[in-house]
Amino acid sequence: MNNNFPMLNTGYIYLDNGATTWKPEPVIKKINEYYNDFTANAHRGDYDISLRVDNEYEGARKIVADFINSDYKEVIFTSGTTDALNLVAEGYFRKHLQKDDEIIINYAEHASNVMPWFRLANDLGVKVKFAALNDSNALTLDSIKEVVSDKTKVISLAMITNVIGDLRDVKEIVKFAHERGIKVVVDGAQSVPHIKTDVKDLDCDFLAFSGHKMCGPTGIGVLYGKYELLEEMEPRNLGGGMNASFDSPEEIELKSIPTRFEAGTPNIEGAIGLGAAIKYLESIGMDNIQKHEVGLKKYLVDELSKIEHIKMYNKDTISGTVVFNVDGIFSQDVAIYLSKYKICVRAGNHCAKLLKNKLGTDNTVRVSIYIYNTKEDVDKLVSLLQDKNKILNEML
Numbered sequence: 001m002n003n004n005f006p007m008l009n010t011g012y013i014y015l016d017n018g019a020t021t022w023k024p025e026p027v028i029k030k031i032n033e034y035y036n037d038f039t040a041n042a043h044r045g046d047y048d049i050s051l052r053v054d055n056e057y058e059g060a061r062k063i064v065a066d067f068i069n070s071d072y073k074e075v076i077f078t079s080g081t082t083d084a085l086n087l088v089a090e091g092y093f094r095k096h097l098q099k100d101d102e103i104i105i106n107y108a109e110h111a112s113n114v115m116p117w118f119r120l121a122n123d124l125g126v127k128v129k130f131a132a133l134n135d136s137n138a139l140t141l142d143s144i145k146e147v148v149s150d151k152t153k154v155i156s157l158a159m160i161t162n163v164i165g166d167l168r169d170v171k172e173i174v175k176f177a178h179e180r181g182i183k184v185v186v187d188g189a190q191s192v193p194h195i196k197t198d199v200k201d202l203d204c205d206f207l208a209f210s211g212h213k214m215c216g217p218t219g220i221g222v223l224y225g226k227y228e229l230l231e232e233m234e235p236r237n238l239g240g241g242m243n244a245s246f247d248s249p250e251e252i253e254l255k256s257i258p259t260r261f262e263a264g265t266p267n268i269e270g271a272i273g274l275g276a277a278i279k280y281l282e283s284i285g286m287d288n289i290q291k292h293e294v295g296l297k298k299y300l301v302d303e304l305s306k307i308e309h310i311k312m313y314n315k316d317t318i319s320g321t322v323v324f325n326v327d328g329i330f331s332q333d334v335a336i337y338l339s340k341y342k343i344c345v346r347a348g349n350h351c352a353k354l355l356k357n358k359l360g361t362d363n364t365v366r367v368s369i370y371i372y373n374t375k376e377d378v379d380k381l382v383s384l385l386q387d388k389n390k391i392l393n394e395m396l
């Protein structure tokens with residue numbers, strides 16, 4: 001689809017894009033520019049390069065806001081999805097939930113969308129309930145309906161999960177939830193990089209995602225929240241940059257939203273690198289990205305289906321993720337074998353440790369596709385998986 005990723009010159013076939021993605025030249029150039037041409041702190045200086053930092057940093061916020069169709073004040077920079085989900089759980093829901101209130105998640109969620117809720121359950125006596133997955137391991141509104149009650153206060157779900165990769169009908173789930181006064185938190189770590197995201201259309205209350213999974217730098221992410229909800233959210237960190245004044249414990253005044261949630265020196269190169277990444281993705285077009293991934297996944301599924309010793313767990317999902325096992329071979333051994341041929345895949349439980357009972361295994365090989373992957377990458381992978389004896393011999 002494009003060739004301006006320096007990592008393509010290394011000869012690796014990178015199929016672990018659910019973990020992180022490669023960075024294109026415009027992103028690397030932008031980060032280098034910050035370090036070579038205008039290094040200064042943000043929101044603190046009165047000299048020209050510092051003002052440039054402010055413009056670039058706030059400009060990146062505007063790029064993010066336009067990308068997800070939110071107001072720019074509704075975009076909080078975090079260190080990633082994990083940080084964003086913890087911020088919303090701790091900053092908003094710790095204050096708004098009471099004993100016996102209920103939170104609905106499901107068994108396919110990533111640890112980052114489970115553990116913050118478990119902590120609230122332990123600390124506040126709220127209950128975490130699990131919506132069932134269907135026969136294709138997907139989550140539907142019907143299974144949410146089965147567990148919802150008048151005590152449900154929040155539904156938290158990934159729009160696309162990192163193992164099964166099913167695209168959830170978040171819009172329909174949000175509509176159902178809002179009719180009952182339930183808030184919806186969306187983990188967009190695996191969806192925002194791959195499909196067009198419109199928070200106004202989805203009408204979700206919060207959305208979390210990571211820059212590094214969408215061609216941006218590591219250590220930067222976003223929490224989107226509806227402005228009126230952010231007004232009721234507590235900052236987790238206090239300190240420089242987020243306060244207007246602090247004369248005594250009783251006289252603390254915070255800066256406006258979103259700055260009040262970004263205490264300390266922010267990840268400047270991360271934010272402007274993310275801005276450059278979004279521009280890059282937009283230059284390709286999110287619809288083209290999704291079409292490319294879904295097409296390549298279908299090709300991979302068709303090819304793997306021809307191999308008897310391969311069992312797939314998510315053939316039908318509409319995303320670029322395929323999880324499978326080679327009969328009788330531990331997933332990590334498969335990954336190590338493929339690594340000898342410079343093919344990078346992920347093996348293990350993929351941080352979705354609650355999924356094991358439903359899948360019947362806690363170990364799978366995951367291939368996750370992105371814009372720079374090609375049919376030739378898939379062919380090479382498939383050819384290496386065809387002969388089980390070759391895998392068994394070479395993994396020794």
Ligand SMILES: Cc1ncc(COP(=O)(O)O)c(C=O)c1O
Pocket residue numbers: 018019079080081082083110112113158160161162187189190210
């Ligand atoms: C669905 C999902 N949620 C959350 C995360 C956590 O993202 P990060 O490690 O960037 O905070 C991941 C990372 O793999 C993920 O796939």
